[in-house]
Amino acid sequence: MKNTLILAAALAGLLLSATAGAAEQKFLADRHAARGVACESCHTAGKDKAPDMNSCLKCHGGSYKALAKTTENLDVNPHDSHLGEGACDKCHSGHKKPLLVCDQCHEFSMKVP
Ligand code: HEC
Ligand code: HEC
Ligand code: HEC
Numbered sequence: 001m002k003n004t005l006i007l008a009a010a011l012a013g014l015l016l017s018a019t020a021g022a023a024e025q026k027f028l029a030d031r032h033a034a035r036g037v038a039c040e041s042c043h044t045a046g047k048d049k050a051p052d053m054n055s056c057l058k059c060h061g062g063s064y065k066a067l068a069k070t071t072e073n074l075d076v077n078p079h080d081s082h083l084g085e086g087a088c089d090k091c092h093s094g095h096k097k098p099l100l101v102c103d104q105c106h107e108f109s110m111k112v113p
């Protein structure tokens, strides 16, 4: 009986830490935090304002054109289209599920990280 209880407690602990781990990695900001990127690196204008794309580009290529080059081999380049140089958070979200803005009209199979 005692052993079963200890085992159950240990399993519950394992489950808890596994789900906590998954939750931490869930959103873009959490994955950045896990790489040591601080809130202020994205939120250059203060934490209560959504990041400006230049704060993202500082680490991701330096310019939209350079970023687009990193995804140019995909069937459809999400960073180079007739929508122009759209704000990063039209697709990438910091703290919620991302969304491919193109799919308001198209049906692409790309997944936004
Ligand atoms: C201080 C540097 C830094 C800033 C600022 C930054 N990133 Fe990143 N980002 C990284 C690093 C490091 C990685 C992991 C290596 C890689 O994929 O380039 C990464 C990975 C990513 C990835 C792909 C991997 C994943 O976890 O999904 C996306 C998408 C991304 N960043 C988008 C953004 C957006 C959008 C912003 C602005 C809101 C941003 N980043 C701001 C450093 C940064
Ligand atoms: C129209 C939607 C859209 C916008 C706007 C957008 N992205 Fe992306 N991004 C995507 C998609 C979709 C992918 C995944 C491409 C793939 O399948 O590898 C991606 C991938 C990335 C990656 C990972 C690239 C790699 O080499 O794996 C980074 C970094 C990134 N985006 C940064 C940005 C930044 C910074 C901005 C703003 C300057 C931005 N994105 C704007 C849709 C978008
Ligand atoms: C990878 C870049 C990135 C990092 C790191 C990041 N955020 Fe964000 N944050 C965003 C983006 C993009 C938005 C716009 C809304 C969304 O996509 O969730 C946002 C929105 C917010 C908002 C709502 C502001 C508004 O009016 O839209 C708050 C508050 C916030 N972040 C706080 C934080 C805090 C606190 C941290 C550190 C623990 C943090 N963020 C780290 C990218 C980031």
Ligand code: HEC
Binding pocket: 076, 077, 078, 080, 081, 082, 083, 101, 102, 103, 104, 105, 106
């Ligand atoms: C408001 C609706 C709308 C949005 C949002 C939109 N498109 Fe389009 N797109 C169109 C229309 C309309 C055409 C022209 C008709 C056609 O060829 O399907 C088109 C054509 C295209 C084409 C050339 C035709 C083809 O299918 O090969 C590409 C590539 C494309 N879009 C990519 C994108 C990408 C990438 C995004 C997101 C960054 C995007 N579109 C967002 C409406 C939209």
